[in-house]
Amino acid sequence: MEKEMYEVRFHGRGGQGAVTAATILADAAFREGKDVQAFPIFGVERRGAPVAAFMRMDAKPIDIKTQIYEPDSVVILDPTLLDVIDVTKGLKENGKIIINSSKKATEFKFGKAKVYTIDATKIAMKYGLGAKTNPIVNTAILGAYSKAVGNVGIEAIEEAIGEKVPRKKEENKKAAREAYEETRGE
Amino acid sequence: MKDKIILRNASDIPPMAMSMGTTLVSKTGSWRSMKPVFHKEKCIKCGTCWKFCPNGSIKNGEYPEWDYEYCKGCGICAEECPVKAIEMVKER
Amino acid sequence: MVKKVIYGNHAVSYGARDARVEVIAAYPITPQTQVVELLSEFCASGELKAKFIKVESEHSAMAACVGASAAGARAFTATSSQGLALMHEMLHWASNARHPIVMANVNRAMGPPWNIWTDQNDSMAQRDTGWMQFYCSTNQEVYDTTLMTFKICENDKVLLPGMLSLDAFVLSHTSEVVDMPPQEEIDEFLPPYKAKYKLDLEDPRAFGSLMFPDWYYELKYKQHTSMEEALKVIEKVGKEFGDHFGRYYGLVEEYRIEDAEIILVVSGTIAQTSKDAVDVLRKEGMKAGLVRMRTFRPFPKEKIRKIASKVNKMIVIDRSISFGSEGAFFTETKACLYNEKDRPEIYGIIIGLGGRDVTVEDIMKIAKKGKEGKFKINEINWWGVKL
């Protein structure tokens, strides 16, 4: 089946804001004229447990209502998940992986996938997002997504943050922007 | 208000069970086997009988007046009358 | 006009807000909770001037709506699954007493075992309560249907409650773009509710008293007639909505059926996914079409007859099961065609119970198998069951 739509999977832990990240990205893509969907993995979310969320965008209206099995890119909010789950499952050949990590992208190897890293935790702490034990990295990682994938602009993401983030809107926008500037690929 | 509501077909009834008349159509006086008979001479006009009638079938005047169209003949008025001015007698 | 990316659940809340509901009574249940959370915020902030009764159960939620509606107010609630089941008695009450209450039901499987994912067994179990039932397939439709349902229910010729259903998670927790018209335009489409029958100090009447067999039967006849009348009103309101806001709705949505040889009859989000399947099948050369069932009660019998008269094969896909019988849409579709001279062959498929995902590939395979006549004709076909 030919696909013009673009699909993203987010991995995080309950409470880290993976679902919000998917929703903000959808909102941002919508601001650039796309039709969008964002949804959590249909399950019971518990704080700390691994969770996944999805975003689907297309220039044409989206009809499909299924879950996402073969994402074009994967965003990982919590690097500790890399040991726990197969984050590349279903990822398209030449897909992209964006990881919240202080390591260099070249230190990761996932087949033909192109890897990008950003120390979103450091950025989130710098802007006072979340608690020290549980920094909220979802806005920073979206800045990284924008740079890495390039199909949703950082300005639209900043606007979407203004709409969807209830508190510390400016700090979140700054975190996204800073991550955008700092993101490096392999 | 005592009139029976005449209904012929479905178009005469509202879409739900909404009342259109009052229970005064039902003459509960026919339930009586015993009838309260009033002895005016004994009455002290205390209002006790009027007060305790479950259905308000005793009307307030200078003296109590029984509404035999509805009075069911329970006998509370006779039982509660402090001066025994009311007597229950067999209906004929 | 505001376009927002919002959850299906929030589409319900915004719909209820923009319909200017006056009394809300609801009890939280997964996956409906966001509906009541956002409505609580609307009420707390004064954005919506309504009384929100935070009841202790769904039974009471519906009972409170019944009371509010009896007093002449526009009443709204939302629930799901077990909650809907608990309401059952009061669902009859709302309909029999002719209260135009609107309810959003997030279609969720019935337990045990606990399962919070989607299927339609919860709402199908309420088939005979006298509620109109609408099934949505996008968040936009959820919002629009909330508004339309009030207008349909409150129509003098209808005066019945209406339930709109949205699939658990696949709509309830999915963010999509929803276009919300300006309030003035909505007010024009949906003016305040003026109850024709209500509790009134000036004209005191009793409602719902004992009724003997001499008139109860006629009352049921009237209730049914109103339900039939609703078929016209639903179409009229759907058109009126389109004239106002540019999005038209009917009893069913017909998708590429003009020259179809085989038609899929589907509801909810599976129907939306099925559109993609039909597109691909068409590209591959199969003349497939889709009828998306928006309305289950009243059942759009004439509509189905008309559509069925032009095809040889129909496949009805149900996300519910009446144990010992079959899927609800399958039964109803067949039943309304039985006395037709030229009726198509009809297959009944059960799919996706308890939130099992239904993909484009599933639908394509079903259509192909149906075209080849490989389904059992006198039985239901369980799609994808692990045997």
Place this chain on the structure above:
Amino acid sequence: MKLTIPEEELMYEGTVDCQGCGGALAMRYALKALGKKTFVVIPACCWSIIAGPFPYSALQVPLYHTAFETAAIVSSGIKAGLEMKGIDATVMAWAGDGGTFDIGIQALSGVAERNDDIIYVCYDNEAYMNTGIQRSSATPYKAWTTTTPRNYPKARPKKDIDEILVAHEIPYVATASVAYPEDFIRKLQKAKEIKGTRFIHVLAPCPTGWRSLPEHTIKLARLAVQTNIFPLYEVENGKYKINIKPKNPKPVEEYLKLQGRFRHLTEKDIKEIQEATNKKWKKLLRKEEFF
């Protein structure tokens, strides 16, 4: 005549309550007390029938019949609707003991916890009388009903619904008896002026179910108070006040012996009931003293 309660009648005659019905009398009083600006909500109970069959009504005020367990919450719904429509009126839920003590207690508890602005009156005839005298949790200890036969009468005491309502910290809880209409009406009128959930529990003898004489309805309702079996008291914002304290309480036997439902009681049973009554009365005196 000398009248001690309001003269206005807001209940029509022609109702089909049994001869000597305490429940019918209680409604007559309630409407006198609350007046024309009252909405009445009746769940399944004797009053579903008494209020008149379609197309007739026994009340001169708006009346909504509702399902068994919903009197309290439907009243809240009506009140909310009226408030939205700018109508200021009293909404009174009018339920029997089954609809209050048993099947309706969940919704009633919800209403009381939220302190919804309604008056809830329970007319208590101590069993499911409308369905033909089956036990409820309001049925007294050792009483006969059709589901508690004489050789196996009710083994548990009457549920203390008033204390349950007091525990909800609502502004007003009161008991009443049809033998004391001035007291009952005063309580209703007081309740009318209070905002929030107000609960009034009125003992309404049922000659049919109690196996008593119709003319003894008032006598029994009075004896229930004079024996301390059914004390009259009110709890206003948590403060207890006993309205009638019999100087020399009558023995419970006087009350029990007039009722066929207690015909099977032994000397021991009566003694037991007397002791339980004394104990409960003492407890109430203490509550009045301390709260």
